[in-house]
Amino acid sequence: MIVDIKKINKVDIPGLLNVLHEIFPRANVQIKNDDLIWICTYGEKIIGFAHFSRTQKGFLLQGIGVVVQYRGKGIGTRILEFALDELSKSDLPIYLKVKSTNEPALSLYLKEGFFQKKMIA
Numbered sequence: 001m002i003v004d005i006k007k008i009n010k011v012d013i014p015g016l017l018n019v020l021h022e023i024f025p026r027a028n029v030q031i032k033n034d035d036l037i038w039i040c041t042y043g044e045k046i047i048g049f050a051h052f053s054r055t056q057k058g059f060l061l062q063g064i065g066v067v068v069q070y071r072g073k074g075i076g077t078r079i080l081e082f083a084l085d086e087l088s089k090s091d092l093p094i095y096l097k098v099k100s101t102n103e104p105a106l107s108l109y110l111k112e113g114f115f116q117k118k119m120i121a
């Protein structure tokens, strides 16, 4: 499957919002000007994204998602690796929060080198 991964442009924002809504229908996701977002496109269609915010500590992964029919094909891995490669140039910590019941996300993060620091009930 030939997909393209790139940092988001302003023109991609409406498409991203649609995908965000499709993947996280109940979430009220805010996008700030200095957020760092990578998208994966297949043809003209956005099929996945990774969204980071700059914080005092470093970079917080706000969310990563792949449109349901494209999951399990390595797309999430590719987007995350692409983003981590760029973010790691700055040497700042990269961190995230994830529900312990979210197995696909948990195993993706562990596979990409994240480790558990704190467990919140």
Ligand SMILES: CC(C)(COP(=O)(O)OP(=O)(O)OC[C@H]1O[C@@H](n2cnc3c(N)ncnc32)[C@H](O)[C@@H]1OP(=O)(O)O)[C@@H](O)C(=O)NCCC(=O)NCCS
Pocket (backbone or CB within 6 Å): 023, 062, 063, 064, 065, 066, 067, 070, 071, 072, 073, 074, 075, 076, 077, 078, 098, 102, 103, 104, 105, 107, 108, 111
């Ligand atoms: C998490 C998510 C982005 C993974 O995307 P994906 O494209 O399906 O992931 P990949 O195909 O690259 O798989 C990456 C790893 O995730 C794990 N994984 C993927 N699907 C899984 C499943 N159904 N069950 C358990 N682990 C799974 C595996 O460890 C896999 O690595 P492997 O193929 O080397 O074994 C995707 O499941 C998703 O969009 N989920 C809904 C949104 C979400 O919960 N995001 C995370 C919180 S913000």
